[in-house]
Amino acid sequence: MIEKIYSGMKAALLLACLGLAWPAHAQQDERAEGTRPDTGPAEPTGDAGAAEKRYIISSGPDEENLAGRWSDRTLWLELEGGPRALALLTREQDVPARGALLVLANEGDTPAAGMAGALHEPMARAGWAVMSLGLARLPVAVAYSRRQTAAGVAGQQAAVGDQGNATDAGSEEGAANAGGEQVMIDVIEEMSAESPAEDYRARVQASLDAAVQRLTDEGYERIVLAGVGRAAGHVTRYSVGSGRAAALVWIAPEFSGTAEPVSEWLGGKGDWPLLDLHNPGAGEQVRERQALIRRAGIAGYRPITVIAGDPPAAEHAGAVASILAAALARGQ
Secondary structure: OHHHHHHHHHHHHHHHHHHHHHHHHHHHHHHHHHHOOOOOOOOOOHHHHHHOOOOOOOOOOOHHHHHHHOOOOEEEEOOOOOOOEEEEEEOOOOOOOOEEEEEEEEEOOOOOOHHHHHOHHHHHHOOEEEEEEEEOOOOHHHHHHHHHHHOHHHHHHHHHHHHHHHHHOOOHHHHHHHHHHHHHHHHHHHHHHHHHHHHHHHHHHHHHHHHHHHHHHOOOOOEEEEEEOOHHHHHHHHHHHHOOOOEEEEEOOOOOOOOHHHHHHHOOOOOOOEEEEEOOOOHHHHHHHHHHHHHOOOOOEEEEEOOOOOOOOHHHHHHHHHHHHHHHHHOO
């Protein structure tokens, strides 16, 4: 009888432990699912997906919720061949306006976040209308390709050394195989990133074009484009290609690799105003950019030291706006 009671108690205790463990395990799974980051491009399944591959670019937080919080400043920009883009517009506080500043946020930021969102008030007080656009995170394939490109120089040097050692040891076949495998990997990575990169870039450029057109329709004649962090390359590409920017501003710019492609885009722009607002610790990168841009013949390039944060942060927007407004006023 005692043994039966003891067995029953053990069974009940086991069931109680399982009952406690299972909810905790389920909650852990739910927390993991809720905090799992966006994995980037999604592909449709089935025959339709095989016939035509489409890459979905995440814009981060829900734009509808963001528009609700900033309803008095929200503008929806219609993009040709794609979903609309959210922009925030703050009117100038002095009349007549000095112009309009279009700010593209740092990668992964919404129009209201970080430096882009915090520039609205101080620049409006300085007499500028301010419109900001968000910049979505890169699709996973493109982000991976960018990391590989950044590490490419070191990898190529290591591969050359390995091939040289293999040849010295009489293993020419092994070196050739290693080189062939590396080339194949590079080709596969380039192909996998090409389409989502083009889609991503096309949407950013379309958003900038729609924003500039909206500001033009609002009556602003002087439109200055600013890119925060990794957005600097996007605004430069658009400004050069469209010819619609009165001036270009980089705020703590960050480029993939070197700034050489950017200097090539800028070739022949002459005295076009280009303000490089950089952090104090970016001296080496600034000297490199300055040399490249001067060789490209950009007489209007001006590097200006300002604490913007790394990455650029909202808390430094007042200092950035003060220097930016003064620099733009001298350029009028």
